[in-house]
Amino acid sequence: xxxxxxxxxxxxxxxxxxxxxxxxxxxxxxxxxxxxxxxxxxxxxxxxxxxxxxxxxxxxxxxxxxxxxxxxxxxxxxxxxxxxxxxxxxxxxxxxxxxxxxxxxx
Numbered sequence: 001x002x003x004x005x006x007x008x009x010x011x012x013x014x015x016x017x018x019x020x021x022x023x024x025x026x027x028x029x030x031x032x033x034x035x036x037x038x039x040x041x042x043x044x045x046x047x048x049x050x051x052x053x054x055x056x057x058x059x060x061x062x063x064x065x066x067x068x069x070x071x072x073x074x075x076x077x078x079x080x081x082x083x084x085x086x087x088x089x090x091x092x093x094x095x096x097x098x099x100x101x102x103x104x105x106x
Contacts, residue, residue: 023081023085024078024081025078025081025082025084025085026085026088026089028072028074028078028081028082028085029082029085029086029088029089029090030085030089030090031072032068032069032072032074032082032086032090032093032103033086033089033090033092033093034068035064035065035068035069035072036065036068036069036090036093036103038061038064038065039058039061039062039064039065040092040093040096042054042057042058042061043058046058062103065103066103066105069103069104070105074104079104083097083100086100
């Protein structure tokens with residue numbers, strides 16, 4: 001009779017469903033977020049200051065982020081799932097949907 005509770009615990013943990021695999025949209029969103037972290041930070045700082053150096057730094061960082069996004073192989077068909085995944089995984093980038101279109105060249 002003592003083995004019955006142990007058997008129930010083993011059965012419970014053995015039947016637990018594994019975590020669902022990450023979707024392509026989630027993977028792309030996380031990677032794209034990593035590509036744009038520095039750019040978004042520079043952009044936020046530039047909103048409070050208007051010097052030409054800040055804008056040059058933003059332009060340079062934008063080109064780096066665009067190159068990084070290109071390497072990810074994001075296709076036009078990925079855009080909808082990417083936008084949804086960005087809301088969950090990278091809200092700072094999701095707020096800038098117009099920026100996202102420019103970044104992806106779409």
